[in-house]
Amino acid sequence: MIQISENIKNRLSTLVIPIVLLLVWQIVTSGGYVSSHFLPSPGTLFHYTVKLFVEQGFLLHILVSLKRVLFGFLIGSVTGFLFGLLMGLSKTAEKILAPTFHVIRQVPIIGWIPLIVMWCGMTELPRIIIISIAAFYPITLNTFSGVRSVSKEYIELGAVYGYKRLKFIRKIVLPAAFPSILTGISLSVGMSWAMLMAAELFIETFDGIGTRIQLGREKFNMPLVITGIITVGFLGLAMTLTAEKIAKVLDRGRAIRKES
Amino acid sequence: MSIEKGTLEIKALSKSFIVDGNPLQILNNINIVFPAGAFISIVGSSGCGKTTLLRIMLGLETQYEGDALIDGEKIVGPGLNRGIVFQDHRLLPWLTVGENVAFGLEKLKRKEKKLIVDEHLKLVGLSGFVSAYPSQLSGGMAQRVAIARALASKPEILLMDEPLGALDALTRMYMQKELERIWLFEKISMIMVTHDVEEAIYLSDKVVIMSSRPGIIKKIIDVPLPRPRDRASSAFMQIKAEILKEFHLETEYPFAYAI
Incomplete structure (x- = not known):
């Protein structure tokens, strides 16, 4: 009780x-x-939101945004994971790649937008690229540090049982680095979502939640702006929680340790 | 001449590490034969190179002078003919007890694997724990799983680096009995590094005493006592006193305690 x-x-x-x-x-x-121009009442906003979803196809805009995030995140996290793994496994690869990586990383992601737009035009591609870059950094860094911090004892154990290369990576390095990689993935999810907004606001288009918010500003449609922001907040929260939940399920052995 | 499987020979072995640019000799001219099927302990104070010697036998250290031979052949790296139990159980936390025991059995089919895992968990008295995680086990239980893992790949020689060093005194004595039972059952060579003299006498056919800086073999003492051994018997005590004398730790009036 x-x-x-x-x-x-x-x-x-x-x-x-x-x-x-x-x-x-x-x-x-x-x-x-x-003034209700600057802040509509909760009731007005609720009615407007319902109308937005039912009559104005707001859900489609959400789906377009989710698709962008998903593609950007997948491209960025897969390449970031491989890149981090490579630098983590090989000291030579780290020596060659890391300095350039860390210099490039100093450019804020939004700073790349003009260049990428000039190269690719105002198309879907630069939006996805920006989101990929956002997803790339956290997962690269966390995979790298996860691989590097695999304890000497486990590496020795692999050597004792004759585990080589791929088997060694699959059976020892990846599981040991797993918590760190998961942290990288959840950070990447958050970064992708944040950069989606930048991609939609700065690389103008007609669909997506970001463009709806922008449209609301241009038309001085306060309910649209507020609904947009609340939606972005809740979707971000849902994504983070989902990522955490998946991480918890995948990380079975360690989850048990935490409980006991 | 054929050599019985499970024989380990160390011939004129010396090993140095480079510390701050200067060579530091760890092992100096070690000569010893570990006969097949024997239980032999190596005792010595910390820094005598006993762990380094074990790592050479395991194949993790390959830079040295002299020879380390298993069944007459030079040890060039780790191999499944030697099992190892470390002081820390070194179980992988993301694998279940059963998966940990099967760690060296990758090449076998699922059915054979299961059979060997069950057999060895039974041997160490942990039959019901196949699907438990290491974090759910006590220190003694985890170390038993580590022993099962080492034995599962059917080694000729089991090497142990202070296998019971991290356990509390009572669990430790119980595990010594268990180790003896397992050794009698498996009939393989066991080589154990320890700093517990009583543990060495309780378990071993021979006790190898090493002294440090540089590590040399000071003396090899036979333990011709019948098993199971009585730690309180006078013969046991006598051997203990003989070993402690090598460390200059003997009591001057040993009988004062008996009164």
Whole structure:
């Protein structure tokens, strides 16, 4: 009984701030303290959002954005993983690649947008490239450090049992580096999502959540802007939670250790 | 002349490490034969090179002068004819107990693997733990799984580097009995590095005493006691005193305690 009420208490405590915010929002809008142009009331916004989804195909824009993130993330994380693995496994590869990698990494991702647009035009390609770059860095760095921190003891064990190359990588290096790689993946998910917004706002197009928000600004459509931002927030949260959940399931042995 | 399988020979072996640019001699002219089927312990204070000697026998260290031979052939690297139990159990935390035991059995079919895993978990008394994770085991249990893993690939020689060093005193004594039982059952050569003199006498046919800087073999003492051995017997005590004397640790009035 005590445990259940403890659980409910925990859940309620996470809702305290949202409820307070909602109340304040209701009070300042219905009391006329702010103009409805700048902040529509929660009720108005809710009606608008429903209309947006039902009549104006907002869901399609969400799907377009999700597709961009998915492609960018997949390209960036797969290449980043391989790149990090290569630098982690080979000191020679690290010596050759790492200095250039770290110099290039100093350029903020948004800084690449003009160059990539000039090369590729205002097409879908530069948006995906920008998201890939965002996904690439965290997973490269975390895979690299994960591979490098595989303990000497495990490496020795592999040597004792005659594990070579691929088998050694598959059976010892990757499982040992796995938690670090997972951290890289969840960071990459977050970065991809953040850079999606930059890609959609700076490389103009007609679809995607970012362009809807931009459209809302141009038309001074405050409900559209706010709905867009809230959607982006919740989708980001959903992605992060999903990534964490998957990581927990995959990381079975260690999850048990944490519990005990 | 044919050599019985499970024989390990060290001939005129010396080994140095480079420390701060200067060579530091770790092992100096080691000569010893570990006969097939025998249980032999190597005791010595820390820094006497006993672990280095074991790593040479295992094949992890290959830079040295002299010869290390298994069944008459030079050791060029690790091989499945030698099993190893380290002081830390070194089980892979992402594999179950069963998968850990099967670590050296990659080439076998699933069915054969399962058979060998079950057989060896039974041997170490952990039959019900196939699907447990190492993190769910106590130190003694984990070390038993490590022993099962080392034996599963059917080595001729089991090398052990302070295998019970991380266990508490009572578990340790229990595990010594278990090791003896396993050795009697498997009938393979076992070579154990330890710093526990009593443990060495309890388990070994011969105790090799090493002294440090540089590591040399100081003395080899036979333990001709019947098994299972009684740690409190006077013959046991006598051998213990003889070994401790080599470390200048003998008590001056040993009988004062008996009164």
